[in-house]
Amino acid sequence: MDNIAGKKSALQWAVHLSTALLVALWVLPTFGLLVSSFRTGDQIVTSGWWRALMTQESQQPAIRIGGEEAQADGQFVIEGNLFDGQGSQISRWGTSSKEPEAFAAGDSADVAEGVSLTVQADGAFRLTSAASMADLRMPRVFVTAATPPDFTTDNYSNVISSPMAGQSIGEAFLNTLTVAIPSTIIPILVAAFAAYALAWMDFPGRPLLVAFVVALLVVPLQLALIPLLQLHNAIGIGKGYLGVWLAHTSFGMPMAIYLLRNYMAGLPRDIIENARVDGATDFQIFIKIILPLSFPALASFAIFQFLWTWNDLLVALVFLGTGNDQQVLTGNLVNLMGSRGGDWEILSASAFVSIAVPLAVFFAMQKYLVRGLLAGSVK
Amino acid sequence: MNPAIQALFVIVGGVGGCIGYFYLSNLFLDKVLYPPKGPQAGRNINRANLIRPWLFLFPAIFGLSLYLAYPVLATLWLSVHGKDGAFVGLDNYRSMAGEAKFWESMRNNMLWLIVVPALSTAFGLLAAQLTDRIKWGNLAKSLIFMPMAISFVGASVIWKLIYDTRPEGSAQIGLLNAVWLQFDGGIGSVIALKVVPALILISTIAAALFGIWALLSPLREAERRGQPGIVAVKVIVAALLAFVCYELAGWLSGTLTAALPYGAPQTWLSMPYWNSYFLMIVLVWIQTGFAMVILSAALRGVPEETIEAAILDGANPFQIFFQIKVPQIMPTIVVVWTTITIVVLKVFDIVLAMTNGQWETQVLANYMYDKLFRALDWGVGSASAMVIMLLVTPILIWNVYNARKEMR
Numbered sequence: 012m013d014n015i016a017g018k019k020s021a022l023q024w025a026v027h028l029s030t031a032l033l034v035a036l037w038v039l040p041t042f043g044l045l046v047s048s049f050r051t052g053d054q055i056v057t058s059g060w061w062r063a064l065m066t067q068e069s070q071q072p073a074i075r076i077g078g079e080e081a082q083a084d085g086q087f088v089i090e091g092n093l094f095d096g097q098g099s100q101i102s103r104w105g106t107s108s109k110e111p112e113a114f115a116a117g118d119s120a121d122v123a124e125g126v127s128l129t130v131q132a133d134g135a136f137r138l139t140s141a142a143s144m145a146d147l148r149m150p151r152v153f154v155t156a157a158t159p160p161d162f163t164t165d166n167y168s169n170v171i172s173s174p175m176a177g178q179s180i181g182e183a184f185l186n187t188l189t190v191a192i193p194s195t196i197i198p199i200l201v202a203a204f205a206a207y208a209l210a211w212m213d214f215p216g217r218p219l220l221v222a223f224v225v226a227l228l229v230v231p232l233q234l235a236l237i238p239l240l241q242l243h244n245a246i247g248i249g250k251g252y253l254g255v256w257l258a259h260t261s262f263g264m265p266m267a268i269y270l271l272r273n274y275m276a277g278l279p280r281d282i283i284e285n286a287r288v289d290g291a292t293d294f295q296i297f298i299k300i301i302l303p304l305s306f307p308a309l310a311s312f313a314i315f316q317f318l319w320t321w322n323d324l325l326v327a328l329v330f331l332g333t334g335n336d337q338q339v340l341t342g343n344l345v346n347l348m349g350s351r352g353g354d355w356e357i358l359s360a361s362a363f364v365s366i367a368v369p370l371a372v373f374f375a376m377q378k379y380l381v382r383g384l385l386a387g388s389v390k
Numbered sequence: 391m392n393p394a395i396q397a398l399f400v401i402v403g404g405v406g407g408c409i410g411y412f413y414l415s416n417l418f419l420d421k422v423l424y425p426p427k428g429p430q431a432g433r434n435i436n437r438a439n440l441i442r443p444w445l446f447l448f449p450a451i452f453g454l455s456l457y458l459a460y461p462v463l464a465t466l467w468l469s470v471h472g473k474d475g476a477f478v479g480l481d482n483y484r485s486m487a488g489e490a491k492f493w494e495s496m497r498n499n500m501l502w503l504i505v506v507p508a509l510s511t512a513f514g515l516l517a518a519q520l521t522d523r524i525k526w527g528n529l530a531k532s533l534i535f536m537p538m539a540i541s542f543v544g545a546s547v548i549w550k551l552i553y554d555t556r557p558e559g560s561a562q563i564g565l566l567n568a569v570w571l572q573f574d575g576g577i578g579s580v581i582a583l584k585v586v587p588a589l590i591l592i593s594t595i596a597a598a599l600f601g602i603w604a605l606l607s608p609l610r611e612a613e614r615r616g617q618p619g620i621v622a623v624k625v626i627v628a629a630l631l632a633f634v635c636y637e638l639a640g641w642l643s644g645t646l647t648a649a650l651p652y653g654a655p656q657t658w659l660s661m662p663y664w665n666s667y668f669l670m671i672v673l674v675w676i677q678t679g680f681a682m683v684i685l686s687a688a689l690r691g692v693p694e695e696t697i698e699a700a701i702l703d704g705a706n707p708f709q710i711f712f713q714i715k716v717p718q719i720m721p722t723i724v725v726v727w728t729t730i731t732i733v734v735l736k737v738f739d740i741v742l743a744m745t746n747g748q749w750e751t752q753v754l755a756n757y758m759y760d761k762l763f764r765a766l767d768w769g770v771g772s773a774s775a776m777v778i779m780l781l782v783t784p785i786l787i788w789n790v791y792n793a794r795k796e797m798r
Binding site (some may be wrong): 023026029030033034037038039040041043044047055056057058059062099184188189192193196197199200201202204205207208209212217218220222223224225226227228229230231232234235236237238239240241252253256257258260261262264265268269286292293294297302314318321322323324325328329339341344345348355358359360361365366368370372373374375382384385 | 396413461532536538542716785
């Protein structure tokens with residue numbers, strides 16, 4: 012728009028550059044976690060994710076030698092490999108934590124009276140002794156090795172099937188689905204009828220009701236926790252899915268009514284009045300004309316509500332309970348952060364399982380999401 | 391019963407129930423109660439039309455009243471009653487005001503309320519303006535918008551990896567520490583960590599001071615025209631800006647004088663005062679996309695003639711942006727700002743997941759959760775919920791006022 016006068020802005024390259032920088036800043040955090048979720052636990056703790064594609068030269072945790080003793084040429088020998096076939100290359104090694112780089116690959120070292128150890132570059136070791144080593148405490152080996160990049164999907168299969176914080180992510184995934192889907196579908200219908208009444212039916216008190224809805228739009232749901240918990244206990248629902256569904260349905264209602272009313276009020280008056288003249292009742296007008304025409308608004312609200320219920324933590328914590336089999340994904344993730352805070356291979360894979368569905372919905376239906384945002388805010 | 395099957399029943403039952411309710415109640419109204427025929431057909435139609443809106447509205451109004459309006463009153467009631475249900479007046483509020491943690495939450499919340507909306511809106515505006523001018527703008531937009539879909543907890547995990555700290559000597563896996571360790575105290579570090587930030591701070595302070603001056607100088611005229619509301623708003627905004635200036639001046643002197651611990655990995659999340667900012671960044675990261683989408687639509691709505699005229703008058707791109715476009719989309723900026731403000735007041739998940747309020751990062755919503763469900767002190771918990779409500783109220787009134795204006 013700034014080029015109207017016919018001159019190309021000299022700032023154009025700066026615009027490209029700054030946009031690229033901004034996008035990079037916004038994508039990198041997620042990307043880092045994504046890369047980490049495909050790396051083995053050892054790799055994650057020994058190098059940053061931005062070096063995932065490089066071969067890494069690093070000092071590794073001590074490895075204690077073990078194996079079956081065999082006799083050859085009058086000597087007792089234990090042979091084996093420090094690694095289980097990862098293709099690592101040892102450059103230096105040592106037998107004490109004080110001097111972890113004392114020897115080069117292929118060197119021999121005395122670890123005790125008459126006992127000598129040889130370590131090759133590929134991790135093969137040979138421990139020889141004149142006497143039996145049955146009573147000997149096996150030496151520890153410190154190695155500095157170059158490890159090739161190593162990607163795995165084991166993290167995902169681990170977190171989905173095996174319980175980490177009392178419950179597996181797979182189970183939590185099902186719980187979240189159970190919470191989110193009814194909480195998305197039910198409010199739409201209820202809100203659509205109300206929105207139609209507020210947009211197209213004349214009755215005393217209508218402006219007041221619209222104001223009521225707008226006011227409730229900003230009421231923090233924190234206020235609702237205790238009174239509603241008391242209410243649920245009093246009428247016998249207690250903690251459970253029914254309570255969560257009811258809570259999500261009602262909490263989403265102001266937004267739904269507001270969005271849908273704004274959209275419906277913008278529909279052409281002629282259609283509705285023609286239908287009235289032709290003798291259609293309000294119910295028929297709503298079902299046959301308004302509802303099909305409002306599809307875009309219904310879709311955007313559905314996406315909002317789905318993202319909100321899927322990502323919610325507070326409502327699920329309070330109304331569903333904190334038992335191990337009742338956790339939703341977000342609750343499970345919080346527990347993992349507490350109990351397995353340092354295990355990034357578990358955390359990153361779990362986090363990605365939990366954000367995969369909303370991200371897919373987001374990228375598939377971005378158009379409706381944007382439309383809904385605009386209908387809700389710019390007026 | 392398996393919850394998943396239960397969910398299926400609820401979907402079918404809920405949808406069927408809704409349709410059944412609306413259909414049958416309409417049928418009852420039209421066929422039984424006031425049938426539009428017979429000698430009183432006209433009167434019956436009128437009566438039916440008086441009742442019908444309420445049939446349509448009833449389920450929604452019922453849900454809203456029971457789940458949102460009633461709890462506000464119930465929380466108010468709880469906040470002035472003791473554990474045994476006896477009326478205790480303002481005792482809960484008094485004991486809350488006596489707690490250091492509460493004031494810590496209030497202070498942090500004030501910082502959150504200023505920093506997050508300001509940064510999100512600023513970044514959103516920048517992103518909107520930049521992406522609207524290039525071919526791959528739509529791709530850039532959807533990438534910046536993406537964090538919107540990520541839960542607060544998921545975002546906390548993502549950012550915790552960035553803030554991760556490993557002991558000195560071992561490889562850092564957190565991006566922030568890895569970058570930090572690149573600085574060794576040489577001339578490059580001085581430029582990047584002292585000179586550049588100082589320049590940015592100075593220019594921000596200057597901008598804020600200019601803002602105060604611009605807000606306050608036309609005040610007398612507004613007063614003369616008798617607009618006390620506008621005067622009050624402007625004075626409040628100016629006071630906030632003054633506070634920001636004061637805070638930034640503190641940063642400036644800190645930047646220039648503090649000896650930075652080069653070469654040692656930092657535990658970012660337990661660094662008092664600054665850790666709150668590290669948490670805020672997470673929310674800014676999430677909310678910028680929202681601001682960008684809305685502001686970008688508003689920018690596209692700016693009439694081209696005004697920009698054309700400015701170009702003909704010789705305005706440069708910056709002047710066009712700040713003096714032509716921004717003033718015209720001011721109402722939208724305010725809407726974005728207030729929407730993000732409401733999100734900030736409810737922020738709870740991020741603090742719970744990342745620090746759980748330790749190291750002086752507590753905020754009101756998490757403080758309230760602590761009181762309600764860990765300390766089981768419903769009186770004080772409700773009192774702090776009322777504080778959140780009180781902070782939301784100005785926005786609530788303003789929204790209702792605007793909605794009423796629109797209806798007319």
